Amino acid sequence: MILIVDMNWKRDSLGYSEFVSPIVSVIQPLEECEVRHFSDIEPAKLDGYSKIILSGTALRDHTTLKQVDKFGWVRDFDKPMLGICAGIQTIGLVFGEPLNPCRQIGMTEITTLRENPLFQGTFKAYTLHNYSVEPSQNFEALAKSTQCTQALKHKQKDIYGVLFHPEVRNPEIIGHFVELKP
Amino acid sequence: MKLGVLFSGGKDSTLALHIAAEKEEIVCLITIISKNKESYMFHTPNIDITTLQAQALGLPLVKKVTEGKKEEELKELKDAIAEAIQTYKIDGVVTGAVESVYQSTRIQKICDELGILCVNPLWKKNQKALMDELVAKNFKVIISGIFAYPLTESWLGKKINPNLIDKLVHLSKEYGISISGEGGEIETTVLDAPMFKQRIDILDYTVQAKGNSGVFIINKARLVAK
Known part of the structure; x- marks a missing residue:
């Protein structure tokens, strides 16, 4: 069972259908999944999930970036995790990685920097962000655009992050994450 | 949260309006009338009917006319959204974008520049599910434009069922x-929807079609009791 964390500004928001439902649509044919809003996460119950995906949010919705204290469980979850846009920005802050201003909106060329199980080569992806996570201590860059780091991985843990939105034009990347062996 | 809806009078923006209204307050509609029939950004057949639709919905309409030159038409869109922010104090804009990154990219940029939220409740929605939802929610929608093989004149004016x-x-x-x-491939016009307080009755129309391209133009319409 995969947990998808709804990172939008409130429970059952208008952001759900835009940033969570498309991820659910990609995963459902591959594996069972369920969605919880970030404010409803019970850390003690996370052991029951095989993987966790943290969704993106609307461009100007930075709610989770101001509530990083609610994401202490990110450090303790020992199975694969994927943060998308606001998801990886929040994970980055949990691990002390800095956010840098980087505004990109629309189809953007992504170049792979390091071999990884999620993607390879150069490809186009849909971006919608005002900040990037620049790896400094715990993470390493997996891909970049001309402006900033676009994908990264924790150096020791199976924590991946993409700044672009794979659910829009690159659903196979989410598929590869689902196939990852813990 | 107060929202304005980018409203073309077609099925997507009207459905997006209904979904958004379930969760937030809709305070106005924003319509761009493009003189370019092949606008990349804006739905064109029967765009004038948005005035009647706004009356049926009981919502004010912010309307701007554009020559429809690619990219330049975005300036009019930005002006219209800025007017809606000024007049109706909107915190965000709702669009009916489903798959078009071309449209969504441009609207997202404008909203970001104006400092408001952009929400797309139909984004990536399964297209058959979208059509089924219209029928399930009792929308009355007609085909008002066809632009692809093998669609022909016979499709124009047909109700989505x-x-x-x-x-x-x-x-x-x-x-x-x-x-x-x-x-x-098709464009649509909504004649009735759950939030319409009255429905649109077409009194006179013209069909213009050639091969696999055509439009159903509403020349005269009125609001009638539901």
Whole structure:
């Protein structure tokens, strides 16, 4: 069972259908999944999930970036995790990685920097962000655009992050994450 | 949260309006009238009917006319959204974008520059599910434009119902056209919807068609009791 964390500004928001439902649509044919809003996460119950995906949010919705204290469980979850846009920005802050201003909106060329199980080569992806996570201590860059780091991985843990939105034009990347062996 | 809806009078923006209204307050509609019939950004057949639709919905309409030159028409859109922010204090804009990154990219940029939220409640929605939802929610929607093979004049003015959706599903499998017209294969006009306090009654129309391209133009219409 995969947990998808709804990172939008409130429970059952208008952001759900835009940033969570498309991820659910990609995963459902591959594996069972369920969605919880970030404010409803019970850390003690996370052991029951095989993987966790943290969704993106609307461009100007930075709610989770101001509530990083609610994401202490990110450090303790020992199975694969994927943060998308606001998801990886929040994970980055949990691990002390800095956010840098980087505004990109629309189809953007992504170049792979390091071999990884999620993607390879150069490809186009849909971006919608005002900040990037620049790896400094715990993470390493997996891909970049001309402006900033676009994908990264924790150096020791199976924590991946993409700044672009794979659910829009690159659903196979989410598929590869689902196939990852813990 | 106060929201304005980018409103073309077609099925997507009207459905997006209804979904958004379930969760937030809708305070105005924003319509761009493009003089360019082949606008990349804005739905064109029967755009003038948005005035009647706004009356039916009981919502004020912010309307701007554009020559429809690619990219330049975005300035009018930005001006219209800025006017809605000024007049109706909107915190965000709702769009009916489903798959078009071309449209969504441009609207997202404008909203970001104006410092407001952009929400797309139909984004990546399954197209058959979208059409089924219109029928389930009792929307009365007609085909007001056809722009792809093998669609012909006979489709113009037809109501979206389960039978028509089945035909579109068949054409999608056979010819690769989008079930909901996401590729611009069809355009639609909404005559009634749950939030309409009155419905639109068409009094006079003209069909202009040639081959696989045509429009159903509403010349005269009125609001009548539901």
